[in-house]
Amino acid sequence: MLSELQQRYATPLDEFLRGVVSEIHPTELNLMQGYAFGWVDETGKAMRHMSGKRLRPYLLLLCCEAAGGNWQQAIPAAAAVELLHNFSLVHDDIQDQSIMRHNRPSVWARWDQAKAINVGDSLLGLAFHTLHALRESFSAETVLAVWHDLNVALRELTRGQHLDLQFENQPTVDEDEYRSMIEGKTAALFAASAKMGARLAHHPGYDRFAEYGRHLGLAFQIRDDILGIWGKRETTGKSAADDIRNQKKSLPNIRGMQREPEFARLFEGGKLSDAQVERARSLLNRCAARSYAEAVEEQFGNAAIQAISSLNMEPVAGGWLKELPAQLLGRTI
């Protein structure tokens, strides 16, 4: 189904995005944005396969359709959520000092930190800029509401990001704190995407769509946490068990720290050796941290479907929306 969404939305979205990015000057800033979007490789050559899953814009367009709207008119909003997402990735990689993203050097690693901070900032400016193009098809009132939705997501994102950075220096993190962090860092933009799509369809139940998106985002983040420990390098582009090595306060690791004192001790010390990483993983298996995380993920997925179950929706797109959580739960990348 994801490939069906891609077939439907990818080309018009990509064309719109390339159009707005191509207006950017100077040339190097333009190139860096194209690189962040996966259009060119690190030598500036066109990439054959675009990187990035474009989940958030597809969610927005699908919600717009499901809510009975014209998805083509919503393309500028879809571009905006993808731009905001890419802004956050560019800054996130600097903040985490991650040198790889989508199997290529991250933007700051390819250029430098100073310019990469600025590229992130410029992507944010571009995100809000694209929203302005909605004015062609929508009232000032609607465009303003959609702009506010996106800005709420930005504010939530920075709140969540601050918590995430704080957690690094915090010996323990409980599940409530974790939940508050991912509400901001991940769920808010999913919620905004769904809400904006429904709003542009003038659907009165846009808050239900927001709830759908929020829970989908929460489930998505937990899937990410699971892949950060049990995923395969070939499919995720990250080393398996990276989140153990980096002692990340992800849901499975929080569970491990609560349930396995030896695991908690491993997380208190300095950087882990390969043997310690393996030991930590077997301790997570012993306390069934993975199936615990999968149960939480499933709850969120069900809550997403529940949020829109009583809504009046366009049947095909509405049906896809209800399938989406299961699709994302099963993902391996």
Add this chain to the structure above:
Amino acid sequence: MLSELQQRYATPLDEFLRGVVSEIHPTELNLMQGYAFGWVDETGKAMRHMSGKRLRPYLLLLCCEAAGGNWQQAIPAAAAVELLHNFSLVHDDIQDQSIMRHNRPSVWARWDQAKAINVGDSLLGLAFHTLHALRESFSAETVLAVWHDLNVALRELTRGQHLDLQFENQPTVDEDEYRSMIEGKTAALFAASAKMGARLAHHPGYDRFAEYGRHLGLAFQIRDDILGIWGKRETTGKSAADDIRNQKKSLPNIRGMQREPEFARLFEGGKLSDAQVERARSLLNRCAARSYAEAVEEQFGNAAIQAISSLNMEPVAGGWLKELPAQLLGRTI
């Protein structure tokens, strides 16, 4: 006159800003924002004297008054331009690795780089958020237009910042390139401030106000360049001649590179010794780089006044607007 503006606008602006910042969570993020605004010192204690000149918000409010508007209603927009300005300072200090700002450690130096990037991002989210409060007094159409003005400034700012960062690795920079850089990095937000103020007064000549603000910003930047070489540490909070030591492509230095081959050679090499800095300064004096920069500054100041000379304005505030360039040209801090 600047102190009269301060007396008039400082308290209501500050109260509004403190209100919106106080809603921020978590606490540490809130503290970091308060620090960036100069409300608390690095230990978290309230500062007696607020740092930061608040020039851009005062410009916005004064333009609103001069254009016949109600400046109290424009406070959220004034807060927004100050928030955007502070976002750019926080990121700028990271990009330049400057450890001091307003005689205190810069945000990243006091906390860390990762959190400081995020504080900048969150100030940007807050800037757009405050604009939404304009909806109480203005139509959706007007709020959207003002939001777009601010976002144009953000986009210009990142364009200018990219150029500035590029210049560091460029052996020479000509005056056209320099001009393009400061149009983005400094003038755009001054232009937006003036334009937003006039727009909120429903003055049909808001583009003339924008031209006024743009030229005022250009003059302001050149004054900054002059102070970066001939300013006194006690008043600017920076070491005198910092811009020579850092081989910054500022207007006087560009003039020196063009006119004095020995100066150009000093700028080609590595970091300058104290003796070389002194030699460079005497070479700048020999080619009259300071009076050249002051002449350019004056031109911009006159162009600012010219831009609004034929407009219908409220006489007191309009008179102040016409005095403002001379006030800023004479500044020593």
